[in-house]
Amino acid sequence: MYKLSSTGTNPVRNSGSFMQITRDTSPPTMGETTSRWAVFVFLLLAMVTLAFALGYGLKDYRGGDAPAAAVGGTAAPRNAATAAQDSVGAAILNEIFSLLQSQYVDKSTLDPATLRQAAITGVLNSLNDPHTAYLTPQELKAGALDLNSTYQGIGASVSDRSGAVQIIAPFRDSPAEAAGIKAGDIVLEVDGDRTDGWSSQEAVQRIRGVKGTIVTLKVKHLDGKQETLKVTRGEIQIESVFSEPNLEVIPGESGKDLVDRDGKVASDIAYINISQFHENTLNELRVKLKDVESKGYKGLVLDLRGNPGGLLSATVDVSDEFLATGVILSEVDAAGKTKSWSAKPGGLATKIPIIVLQDRSSASGAEVLAGALRDNGRAKIVGTRSFGKGTVNQLQPLKSCGDPKGCGALYLSIGRWLSPSGDQIEGVGVKPDIELPMTADDYIDKGDLQVFMAIDLLRGK
Numbered sequence: 001m002y003k004l005s006s007t008g009t010n011p012v013r014n015s016g017s018f019m020q021i022t023r024d025t026s027p028p029t030m031g032e033t034t035s036r037w038a039v040f041v042f043l044l045l046a047m048v049t050l051a052f053a054l055g056y057g058l059k060d061y062r063g064g065d066a067p068a069a070a071v072g073g074t075a076a077p078r079n080a081a082t083a084a085q086d087s088v089g090a091a092i093l094n095e096i097f098s099l100l101q102s103q104y105v106d107k108s109t110l111d112p113a114t115l116r117q118a119a120i121t122g123v124l125n126s127l128n129d130p131h132t133a134y135l136t137p138q139e140l141k142a143g144a145l146d147l148n149s150t151y152q153g154i155g156a157s158v159s160d161r162s163g164a165v166q167i168i169a170p171f172r173d174s175p176a177e178a179a180g181i182k183a184g185d186i187v188l189e190v191d192g193d194r195t196d197g198w199s200s201q202e203a204v205q206r207i208r209g210v211k212g213t214i215v216t217l218k219v220k221h222l223d224g225k226q227e228t229l230k231v232t233r234g235e236i237q238i239e240s241v242f243s244e245p246n247l248e249v250i251p252g253e254s255g256k257d258l259v260d261r262d263g264k265v266a267s268d269i270a271y272i273n274i275s276q277f278h279e280n281t282l283n284e285l286r287v288k289l290k291d292v293e294s295k296g297y298k299g300l301v302l303d304l305r306g307n308p309g310g311l312l313s314a315t316v317d318v319s320d321e322f323l324a325t326g327v328i329l330s331e332v333d334a335a336g337k338t339k340s341w342s343a344k345p346g347g348l349a350t351k352i353p354i355i356v357l358q359d360r361s362s363a364s365g366a367e368v369l370a371g372a373l374r375d376n377g378r379a380k381i382v383g384t385r386s387f388g389k390g391t392v393n394q395l396q397p398l399k400s401c402g403d404p405k406g407c408g409a410l411y412l413s414i415g416r417w418l419s420p421s422g423d424q425i426e427g428v429g430v431k432p433d434i435e436l437p438m439t440a441d442d443y444i445d446k447g448d449l450q451v452f453m454a455i456d457l458l459r460g461k
Contacts, residue, residue, distance in 0.1 A: 004431040006350060008265065022274050023266075027352055030046075031085055038346070038452045041255070047449065049076070057215075057366075064132075066104075075355070076316050078213050083109070085223075087398050090198075092196050093149055094153060099424060100405075102196075103356075110332045110407070114202065115392060116171055117162065120138070121134075121317040124129060124304065126323075128316035129413050130159070130160060130161040131378055131389070131391045131393055131413050132411065133200070133201055133411050134201075134395075134408060135166070135197055135201055135395075135408050135409045135410075135411055135412055136201075136407035136408045137405055137407070138205070139201050139204070139205050139408070140406070140408065140409055148242075148436065151213045151235075151236055151238070152182070152208070152209070152210060152234070152235050152236070153177040153207070153208040153209065153232060153233055153234075153236065153238050153353050154170075154175045154179075154207060154208070154215065154231045154233055154234075155174020155175055155176045155234070155238075155332050156168075156169065156170045156171060156174065156176040156181055157169055157171075157179065157308035158187070158200050158203050158204065158207075158278075159200055160198065160199050160200045162186075164186050164187075164195070164202070165186065165187040165195045165198050165203040166184065166185065166186050166187070167181055167182065167183060167185040167186075167187065167219070168183065168185065168306075168308045168361050168363060168387070169183045169275075169307070169308050169361045170182070170183065171236070171238060171276070171361070171438045172239070172242065172246060172273075173395075174234075174235060174236055175231050175232055175236070178226065179230065179231040180229050181219065181227045181229065182221055183306050183359075184221070184222040184361070185219040185220065185221055185222070185363045186219060186220040186247075186359075187203060187207075187218070187219055188218045188220055188226065189216075189217070189218035189228075190203070190206045190207055190215065190216070190217060191206070191216050192216070192217060193206070196373070201402035202220065206279060208233070209233045210233065211233055211234050211235045212232065212234075213232070213233050214230050214231065214232050214233070214428075215230075215233060215282075216228060216230050216231075216369075217230075217231060218357050222440075223440070226431050227287060227441070230354075232262040234317045236300070237454070238275075238276070238278060238282065239275075239284065239312075240274060240275050240276050240277065240278055240281045240284055241272065241273070241274055241275075241281060241284035241285045241287075241288050242272070242273040243270075243273075244256040244257075244258075244271070244273075244287075244301070244308070245258055245271060245273065245287050245448070245451065246273050246303065246305070247276070247443070247448050247451075249447055249448045249449075249451050249452075250263055250428060250447040250448075251443065251444055253448065254447075256305075256413075256417070258271045258301070258451070258455075260264070260452060260455050260456075261447075261452045261455075261456070268296075268297060268298045269297060269298060269299055269300070269301060269454075269455050269458055269459075270287070270292050270295075270297040270300040270301070270407045270427075271287055271300070271301045271303065272289070272300060272302050272303065272351070273303040273304075274303070274304055274307055274369075275306065275307055275364050276307055276309065276310045276364075276365075276428040277309060277310030277311050277312065277314035277315045277318065277365040278310050278311060278314060279311065281310070281311075281317075281318060282314060282317040282318055282321075283312045285318055285321060288320060288346065289348040289349050291451065292349055292352060293352050294346070294348055297352060298353070298354035298458050298459055298460075299352060299354065299355065299457075299458030299459075300349065300352050300353070300354045300355070300458075301354075301355055301357065301451065301455065301458070302322075302354050302355070302356045302357070302373075302379065303357045303360060303451075304356060304358050304362045304366040304369065304370060305338055305357050305358060305359040305361065305383065305450075306359065306361045306362065307361075307362050307365070307366035308361065308363050308364060308366070309363050309364020309365035309367075309368075310364070310365050311348045311365070312368075313366050314329055314365070315364075315365035315369060316329070316368075318371050319343070319367060319368070319372045319373070320343050320344055320347055321347040321348050321349055321350075322349050322350060322354065322373055322378055322379075323343035323347060323350060323369060323372065323373070323376055323378060324343060324345055324347060325342075325343055325345070325376075326342065326343050326372075326373075326375075326376040326420060327341070327343075327375075327376075327401060327420040328343055328372045328420070329341055329368050329370070329372060329417050329418065329419065329420065330417070330418045330419075330420070330422070331392055331415045331416070331417055332415055332416050332418060333392075333414060333415040334414055334415065338378045338418075340366060341342065342374070342378075350378075353458055354371075354373060354378055354379035354380075355379060355380055355382055355453075355457050356370045356381045356382070356383075356444045356448050356456055357372070357382055357383050357451070357454060358370050358381055358383040358430065358432065359381075359383050359384050359386070359438075360379055360385065360386065360429075361387060362383075362386040362387060362430075363386065363387035363388075363389040364389040364390070367384065367386045367387065367388070367389065367390060367417075367429065367430045368417060368419075368425070369426050370386065370422045371419030371420065371430050372419065372420055372425065373426065373429070375419050375420035375421040375423075376420060380431065380434065380435050381431075381432040381434070382432055382433070382434045382436055382450055382453050382454055382457070383432050383434075383435075383436055383437075383438075384396070384427040384432060384436070384437050384452050385429040385430065385431050385432065386425075386430045387429055388425060388426060388427050388428050388429035389426065390416055390417040390423070390424060390425025390426035390427075390428075391415070391416060391417070391426050392412065392413065392415035392416065392417060393411055393412065393413055394413055394414045395409050395410075395411050396409055396411075396412060398410060434453065436449060436450055436456075438450055453458050
């Protein structure tokens, strides 16, 4: 997930190191040096991809110096046969490029920058992993991976997982929400430019911007209707925890109150909505949870619908407030090693019955929290299957290109999150205990059916 933002620092893990490619050849001309850069990048990335597969050449992402082991726990040897294959592959690619340079009929198309990007795109597309991507120096400088509690932009998270630029969720009270951007919208155009083939990073770079400026988005809603919307970017203070329903439970009638099917205020039920996980989420949650278990509530509705995730550390800390014991999540890395996070005593809401609400826009940290509470017997889940983003990602700065402006970075998948019961989240999502889809028409005609169900379950109906 990427936040449409433009300021801040990237909360990423310690960097590892990449293997470097060397070759023995006569000194090239300046033109050859520039043009062959694309081939070098391709070779580098191909070797990195091979390193991922074999489990060598990368430092442990937690900052240690030992190389990661191959799947199964044994480091793959860098033997003569492997080295010979690498040499053959490099020679073939070098010869192909030499032939293009000398004989290709339209040499004007051999633009180094274009070929470099094509090489990068080709290698990363071969992984079939929407969460691994190359970030340019410009994207890094602009803060493409910011997960801070303040930023300048429109206030929405996007994904290119479906093959198009899609809004995962507009943030609560954001310019995006105010302009009519909805979860699930496909962004067709940005300021008149088609988004066909854009990555999430490209979309972020084009949509974010300085407070007060306007971006024009043409979107297709889930009902198929297309709409052109003008969104004024803002300086957004992102509050992430709320004690009032995000949706009006009965449209046009209930306001900010939590009400049941009969339209009566559900004063016997507590409500918490977590919209995302950032560095202030835990403190916000503690304020909202203070004394919640001493007020005699029959239960708590924990609303994670539209939550795109955020910081892993915040997710673990939030989960810990609802769990006295038990595993919160496990992570399996590229070496097949498993690390787990467990709850500690002292949480503020470890006894109150909980119903979690989720939908297909609940992703990443939201899925971790829902799975942790369900698998530890602390909650039941109502709604639809979640998004299915359970990949651990790491930002690896690239340093060997020789460009003084910077080489960019590789944002790559280095592990998978598993629920406490061992279920994979990536590509699967978290299945609800009670499947209860709710369309826009259902909501308008009948109210928030998922909230009603949660209240009924907590009341023992």
